[in-house]
């Protein structure tokens with residue numbers, strides 16, 4: 001019997017030769033997710049709804065072994081744009097091995113005043129994640145190669161809000177956001193089961209509180225009080241998780257929700 005090569009840890013986490021599409025790469029977390037994959041050797045295709053913004057992200061990414069990162073325009077809320085953006089990514093780098101669906105159209109209205117139209121539109125973020133993941137699965141099957149799909153969830157896809165944290169500062173986390181992210185956590189499980197025979201792994205990455213510097217200071221202070229670690233997450237604290245999910249280090253993992261929340265959901 002031939003000896004089985006046991007991959008080393010360095011090999012398991014090595015993304016050289018892999019190509020990764022990261023949506024919403026211009027954002028607070030998307031930029032760090034793209035950077036993590038680039039630092040691990042992947043060729044990154046960064047997307048934005050605005051091509052110039054995606055190009056700016058790409059210009060700032062480190063490159064291993066001459067990886068040539070690329071930018072595409074892609075809007076999750078618009079099916080023709082998803083199709084065109086995914087096709088442009090393949091045109092740009094040949095094949096795609098990893099999809100990180102991170103882009104997110106936000107909603108300001110909470111449960112008190114959200115309209116039916118606003119609520120439904122917010123849920124359409126999940127439609128975009130699904131349609132893009134299905135394109136990725138078709139691509140993987142056509143080229144007979146494995147793929148890793150990573151969907152961004154949230155701690156708010158698992159637990160309810162603390163309404164008092166938001167009181168008199170800003171609207172409470174939107175009801176539609178909780179429905180959306182809970183749906184994405186569960187969509188992950190369903191797609192993982194359906195696509196496991198195709199070699200397509202689907203996992204969810206759920207951040208806890210990672211407010212950007214645009215968040216009100218009082219809100220951040222109250223959120224810190226609610227966190228077991230008494231502090232907010234820094235975007236680079238998602239780098240290890242996305243690398244794990246994207247790489248062969250997680251080759252036996254599918255359908256799971258990886259929660260990086262400073263212990264928020266452990267109370």
Ligand SMILES: NC(=O)c1ccc[n+]([C@@H]2O[C@H](COP(=O)([O-])OP(=O)(O)OC[C@H]3O[C@@H](n4cnc5c(N)ncnc54)[C@H](OP(=O)(O)O)[C@@H]3O)[C@@H](O)[C@H]2O)c1
Nearest residue numbers: 024026027028029048049075076103104105152154207210
């Ligand atoms: N930050 C947190 O505390 C936190 C916590 C839990 C979960 N999350 C999740 O993590 C992901 C990233 O969040 P973030 O905080 O980095 O948000 P962000 O800074 O607002 O970035 C989101 C990005 O999504 C893009 N986007 C907006 N509408 C889009 C659309 N229709 N189609 C495609 N892309 C679109 C935007 O880029 P362009 O304008 O360039 O297109 C934006 O840069 C989201 O899925 C969010 O729900 C964040």
